[in-house]
Amino acid sequence: MVVLAKEVPDLEAMVKVTADGGALEVEKRRGLNFFDEIAVEAALKLEQSAGASVLAVSAGAGTGIEALRRALAMGSDAALLVDDPALEHADSLTVARALAAAARREGFDLVLAGKQATDDEAGLVGPMVAELLGVPCVTNIIGLQVEGDIARVTRETEAGRETLSVALPAVLTVEKGLAEPRVPAVMGVMKAMKAQIPRVTLAELGAEAQPPLTLAGYATAPARPPAKMLEGEPATVAVELARLLKEEAKVL
Amino acid sequence: MSRFVVIAEARDGDYRPSTYELLAQARRLAGSLGGEVAALTLGDDAGLRDRLSGLAHRVISIGGAGLAPYSADGWVAALGSALDALPARGAAPQVILFGESPRTREVLPRVAARLGAYAATNAVDLFEDGGRLLLRRPVYGGKAYAVHEIGAGRVLAAFRPHAFGADAPAGLPTAFEEVAAPATESRVTVLSSEAGAARTVDLTEANVVVAGGRGMKGPDNFHLLQELADALEGAVGYSRAVVDAGQAEHAQQVGKSGKTVSPTLYVAAGISGAIHHIMGMDTAKVVVAINTDPSAPIFGYADYGIVGDALQVLPALTEEIRRG
Numbered sequence: 097m098v099v100l101a102k103e104v105p106d107l108e109a110m111v112k113v114t115a116d117g118g119a120l121e122v123e124k125r126r127g128l129n130f131f132d133e134i135a136v137e138a139a140l141k142l143e144q145s146a147g148a149s150v151l152a153v154s155a156g157a158g159t160g161i162e163a164l165r166r167a168l169a170m171g172s173d174a175a176l177l178v179d180d181p182a183l184e185h186a187d188s189l190t191v192a193r194a195l196a197a198a199a200r201r202e203g204f205d206l207v208l209a210g211k212q213a214t215d216d217e218a219g220l221v222g223p224m225v226a227e228l229l230g231v232p233c234v235t236n237i238i239g240l241q242v243e244g245d246i247a248r249v250t251r252e253t254e255a256g257r258e259t260l261s262v263a264l265p266a267v268l269t270v271e272k273g274l275a276e277p278r279v280p281a282v283m284g285v286m287k288a289m290k291a292q293i294p295r296v297t298l299a300e301l302g303a304e305a306q307p308p309l310t311l312a313g314y315a316t317a318p319a320r321p322p323a324k325m326l327e328g329e330p331a332t333v334a335v336e337l338a339r340l341l342k343e344e345a346k347v348l
Numbered sequence: 349m350s351r352f353v354v355i356a357e358a359r360d361g362d363y364r365p366s367t368y369e370l371l372a373q374a375r376r377l378a379g380s381l382g383g384e385v386a387a388l389t390l391g392d393d394a395g396l397r398d399r400l401s402g403l404a405h406r407v408i409s410i411g412g413a414g415l416a417p418y419s420a421d422g423w424v425a426a427l428g429s430a431l432d433a434l435p436a437r438g439a440a441p442q443v444i445l446f447g448e449s450p451r452t453r454e455v456l457p458r459v460a461a462r463l464g465a466y467a468a469t470n471a472v473d474l475f476e477d478g479g480r481l482l483l484r485r486p487v488y489g490g491k492a493y494a495v496h497e498i499g500a501g502r503v504l505a506a507f508r509p510h511a512f513g514a515d516a517p518a519g520l521p522t523a524f525e526e527v528a529a530p531a532t533e534s535r536v537t538v539l540s541s542e543a544g545a546a547r548t549v550d551l552t553e554a555n556v557v558v559a560g561g562r563g564m565k566g567p568d569n570f571h572l573l574q575e576l577a578d579a580l581e582g583a584v585g586y587s588r589a590v591v592d593a594g595q596a597e598h599a600q601q602v603g604k605s606g607k608t609v610s611p612t613l614y615v616a617a618g619i620s621g622a623i624h625h626i627m628g629m630d631t632a633k634v635v636v637a638i639n640t641d642p643s644a645p646i647f648g649y650a651d652y653g654i655v656g657d658a659l660q661v662l663p664a665l666t667e668e669i670r671r672g
Binding site: 105107108109111112113120122130187188189192214215216217218219220221222223224226227228231232233234235236238248252253254255256257258259260261262263266271272273306308309310311312313314315316317320321323324325326327330331333334335337338340341345347348 | 420421424449450453454456457458460461462464466467468469470480482484486487488489490491492493494495496497498499501503535536537538539540541542543544556580598599604605606608612613623624627630633634635636637647648649650651652653654655656657660661663664665667668669
């Protein structure tokens with residue numbers, strides 16, 4: 097099994113647009129993407145029942161080690177980092193090509209990944225990897241059972257939920273609720289800190305980078321003016337709020 | 349000269365609201381930049397297509413056995429081959445616009461990978477500035493926005509609901525065309541499906557969302573949220589605290605690890621406003637916060653704040669709205 101592990105800034109990390117709007121300054125508190133952590137946990141659970149091994153793969157330009165150490169600390173058997181300067185600010189398709197090439201080289205029955213990363217929330221890389229590997233993909237799963245070379249998965253739909261069967265090998269992206277990520281034991285953390293994580297370049301994998309979509313700049317989120325605070329008895333504020341929503345905000 | 353292709357996704361006997369919004373924006377941009385607007389439909393009902401009349405220069409409908417019932421494999425193959433054939437049909441697109449939806453999320457990335465095209469999801473604007481075509485999308489949960497320039501090279505872009513108004517001038521002469529999708533066998537089989545307590549489409553596409561948190565003091569009071577939502581023709585959402593306590597389904601959770609909503613009006617009742625929650629609703633147009641704690645962070649993200657007990661304010665507001 098291969099788990100795609102993205103290193104992202106902590107959710108609470110400060111994000112600032114530079115004065116010229118050309119870049120973002122992001123506080124350096126980094127870790128394994130929330131949804132990828134769920135994918136690692138799901139893989140480890142399957143490993144216990146099916147006896148497969150878990151390889152965590154990340155791609156970055158000098159980043160990714162923190163994410164992989166977390167995956168190792170949780171109990172992954174091995175880790176691999178695609179480390180290449182061309183992955184700096186890389187396009188999702190370039191990242192997907194790197195990860196797909198790594199998965200192909202290492203071999204896989206199942207690739208698990210988070211449904212999206214918490215930094216760009218794009219949700220592109222998982223399904224792209226499936227397409228590049230020529231295998232089926234199911235997104236946003238909340239239930240997973242593997243029987244031989246068939247996976248039975250459950251996911252939420254707009255109307256409720258559905259259960260699907262997928263022929264393996266496949267790529268599955270995971271939603272919150274599939275598994276509760278374990279907190280790594282101290283021994284696991286120590287082992288992960290000492291682990292020598294192998295690195296490969298795009299060229300070694302035969303993967304090609306494409307130039308990303310042109311970035312025109314960054315903008316700060318438009319700040320809301322301070323809230324207009326309403327005070328008084330519930331009935332009074334309700335009348336005033338309804339009036340403001342109608343006449344001032346014009347949303348009623 | 350720009351060419352826009354809008355993927356028209358049908359649902360429940362109509363196209364999704366986003367289809368009309370995207371077509372309207374494409375018409376505005378084609379008007380100012382010069383260009384053509386095409387709608388691409390997949391495996392829909394021929395009778396439905398009349399609704400697109402006047403809204404695009406061309407409506408290209410892909411038909412074939414692999415499209416209904418829906419399968420990701422069928423749609424990826426159909427869209428991949430149809431988009432590849434567009435240049436030969438005299439309609440080489442620059443931007444292919446999708447509405448955010450579960451189907452878009454599983455189909456768009458795969459089509460982009462297949463075509464070697466650019467992909468952008470979660471976008472909130474596509475606009476013209478000095479003759480340049482620009483796309484805006486939030487990053488880091490809305491802490492900043494990235495603006496991309498669309499130049500040479502096809503871009504597949506997905507836009508959040510309510511990104512654009514659907515009211516642009518219509519009345520275009522519309523040509524209807526049909527193409528056949530390649531035969532595809534799905535590698536994924538639906539074993540069963542069941543209806544849930546709430547349709548989440550109502551939450552992500554709703555014009556009004558009424559969301560409740562810990563301050564609602566448990567499921568016994570959730571009818572107050574529903575009653576206000578009904579009066580405003582909106583949908584109900586919940587904070588992570590409520591979902592984690594097992595009081596509501598994850599499908600109804602608003603926030604970082606739940607649904608992202610962009611309604612015209614968002615009412616946060618008894619929600620403190622943890623950053624995880626803000627990330628799921630900060631692009632709402634107007635935010636009303638009701639909380640007993642005057643220092644709750646949610647007030648920092650609200651347009652109107654009421655320091656008070658949601659259990660008392662909600663019914664009063666519902667009554668006032670019903671009164672009209």
